[in-house]
Amino acid sequence: MTIGTLSQEVEDFWVKVSTEIKRMNMEPEKFNPTALENYYDEKSVWWKKDFINQLIDEARRNKKTRNLCNFLLYEYVNLVLYDLDEYFIEEKQTFLRALTKGINQTSWSLRKQTVQELISSHVSMSTHFEQYYKQRSKKLEEELGHSCLNKLYAEMNQADIERYTNVCVNILHLTKDLYWYLQKKTIKLESHILEAEWQDLLFIQKNDPFHQCFKDINTKTIFTALGHLNYQNIFIHESNIVSRPNSLAIDLPNEIYIFIQKGRGSEYLQSLLHEIGHGIYYSSLKKEYHIEQKQLGFRGITEAFAYSTQLLLLDKNFLASLNVIEDKHIEALIDYYKWDFLRQLRLVCVQFLLAVKHMEKNTYESLMNFTKKVIEETFFVHFPKELYWLYIGDLKTSLEYVAGWVWGIQLRHYMKGCKLEQQKQELFTLRKDSDLPLVLNREEFNFLKNDAYQIGVRELFTY
Ligand SMILES: [Zn+2]
16 A cells, blocks of 8 residues: 555545535535445445554554545444444434424423423433444444544544543633523523523524524625635535535635525524635645645644634624624624524533543443533533433544634634734644644644633633
């Protein structure tokens, strides 16, 4: 195996696959799932246990191959677990659809009743979840020889779990009082709930109190407000078939697509800014970089740019320049965003802590109790412990989102008052000893080493 040619092969493979994904989002009538399957079949030599393990060995010896290994390992695991995952994901989706329908009722007691009924009609979900994870581990053990994928990901991403845990615990502590204060305010604004339940948070998130006040959003105005005038490489495609907002980088830095469901309101605006942040990051990369540098690396870096852009919504002047809402609503909207962003940040921290707990192979009873306790203490709501499985995910995603949020907060602090165009070039550079794509080029961004992130947290989330 020569790493040099493998890198080029992966790039060709990615262009084909992502072009197909673009078609799926833009011209669904022309999309043919067999074409996508064929691209994977053509590369059958990659999806073999020996090949992946050889790559893992190589990545342990030579840091340069880590991104390549991470990418192929992730794809390999998805293929190996496809049938198993699909069954569980389908079941989870059915449950979530029923839940979304139930919690959309304006009446607090009806929402509570719906959730209770839903839990009693799905009592088998937690048993299924336990079986699913056991089968997953067994299958990985058989196929790959590693039963704990989380441990492998942590190693491949060189993640210091203890340090990440401390950062999460610390952020939860730092933001606790403000979150509680804003939540009381937000919930009162929305309805008259005295005692909040977990589903009430989901309700408010889906039915933001400002929806009616929003004007249509003009994407050109957003780019102008961002000071990012060179946006011809970023294509925004609004459509009703897109299930969740996402960005797709096909050929970097020239071809970046943002897919988002047509909409308006506060959730739409923050999603749009988040995805534009990804677009800004991708469009800042240089064409001559290898695909390992541009795309296959640790997702936390692109997420940092996305969160940093989204966090601009806490800036009064920026929000006013978008011309999406009357000035008289701006302050209340910022408070709402502060609450919502803190909710997202705190959730990311909680999910990381849960992923770690899960990795430690605790009994399900103790996992259930731990989840209930953490969710209740973090969000000041009652949480049904039967639903603990809803928030347990893989460690890789949690690591990337925790890092994305922390760096995003630091970027916002650092770029305060600066034009994005002027700043972005000096923000990242290539790390000499590895092919990690682009590391943030300043010591204060290394939250694994110092506590500078706390300044950003305090600055953004004060009241
Ligand atoms: Zn993102």
